[in-house]
Amino acid sequence: MxxxxxxxxxxxxxxxxxxxxxxxxxxxxxxxxxxxxxxxxxxxxxxxxxxxxxxxxxxxxxxxxxxxxxxxxxxxxxxxxxxxxxxxxxxxxxxxxxxxxxxxxxxxxxxxxHLPGRTVLDDEGLEARVPLLARQLVAIHTLRPAERPHEYEAWTAADAVVPPDHADAAAWGAAIDVIREPAPPYEGRFLHRDFHPGNVLFHVPPPGRAGPRITGVVDWVQTSWGPADLDVAHCSTNLALLHGPAWGLRFAEAYEEAGGVLAAAASERLYWRLLDGLAFAAEVRHVARPWREAGRAELTTRTVEGRLDAYVTALMDALG
The missing domain is CATH 3.30.200.20 (Phosphorylase Kinase; domain 1)
Structure with a gap:
């Protein structure tokens, strides 16, 4: 060949x-x-x-x-x-x-x-898939390897964030100030670090049969050690951009319902959620392209930027 x-x-x-x-x-x-x-x-x-x-x-x-x-x-x-x-x-x-x-x-x-299954990015059936994603992430966080992977790396910093066009300037200014503070203390966990629907494979049976199940988790390039909140934050941001801000907020609840433990203080949860969410400001164009290629043609860069803005604003309202 x-x-x-x-x-x-x-x-x-x-x-x-x-x-x-x-x-x-x-x-x-x-x-x-x-x-x-x-x-x-x-x-x-x-x-x-x-x-x-x-x-x-x-x-x-x-x-x-x-x-x-x-x-x-x-x-x-x-x-x-x-x-x-x-x-x-x-x-x-x-x-x-x-x-x-x-x-x-x-x-x-x-x-x-090769693992069986496929990625599922559609809005349909999301209510059933979110608890499965949460339970799978809790299982990942229970791992205690004899040798820890490297410490997590932040993917943005306060001075590097450039809000999307037409974003809520006040909300973004306040959000940037949050991540300008030192990182909160945390109990380390084994992190996938890039856990989101695009890196999870599902078996989805025909309607009327048993519900979906996860068949694989892929792309372990960013494996690291850090706070469970950071993995939850990354999946939450992706869900917010794919399906709307409410789903980004819902995922943390699903994670706790599955037995996962997040930071006790709202201010600490907000820090990790924003540290991930604000990093997407520079990456929207790159993350939206494969979603469109996978069939979500409506997810233009402008649409995803709007959802990111709404998600950051929702986080500030809910936890700020």
Whole structure:
């Protein structure tokens, strides 16, 4: 297969590398691009065995210059997380091989097992999915690895926040002042750090049958150690932008209903919620694009910016 032509865009050296990870007699018979991601190329590989059976693998490839530069840290972090998660009951992919410095592939890559299910970003059925998301996140936060991952990193700072056009200037000014303060003390937890509906796979049966269930949690590149509030905040912001501000506020309630523990003080909850929410001001265009590609055509940049503004204002009203 030639570079960038056949194989769904998998390059020749990468295909050779993947081939060396397969069992004797196995061969790649199909490649399909997976859409919806922001930071990497994702390919689903169909592998046929000598007895006629098939299995599927997933190849993550960093090609963006920024992520290529940081790939060694990021891909090793994800590969280590997948090893840690094996056998924990968290439905994560299994690590097969990693080439974090592109020693064997054209670009840094990670090969892992494929999980069943699909991402679900529709408004329909959200009421049933939110408690499932909350319970899954509580389960992640119960993990106590022998070796902690690195400490969380904040994705914005007060002086870096630029409010969206037409945003409520007073609300955003007050919100920025909140995250200008030192971070509150917290009890550390194992964090996914990028937990949101786009990184969770569901099995959704036909109407009239059993409800949806989670079949996988993917994209463990940002795994870290920090406050449970921060993971809750990130999923809350995504829900607010995808489905409306009320769902962003609802997720924290669902997390506590599932047995999760958040900061006791409203001011501390507000800090973590805003630390995540305000970081989206610079990322709206990037996060909205894959949602539109996944079928949410109405989520234009302007629409998502409006929802972010409404969510920040709602947080200030509810917790400020």
């Amino acid at each position: 030639s570079d960038g032509d056949e194989g769904g865009g998998v390059r020749s050296r990468a295909l050779d590398w993947v081939g060396r990870q397969l069992d004797t007699g196995e061969r790649i018979t199909g490649v399909e691009a997976l859409h919806g991601g922001i930071t990497a190329e994702m390919r689903r590989l169909t592998v046929a065995g000598p007895a006629g059976g098939t299995r599927r693998l997933v190849l993550r490839t960093f090609t963006d210059p920024y992520f290529v530069e940081h790939a060694e840290v990021l891909l090793n972090r994800e590969a280590d997380a997948l090893v840690l998660l094996a056998g924990t009951g968290i439905p994560a992919p299994g690590r097969i091989a990693v080439d974090p410095t592109a020693a064997h592939c054209e670009y840094p890559s990670l090969l892992m097992t």
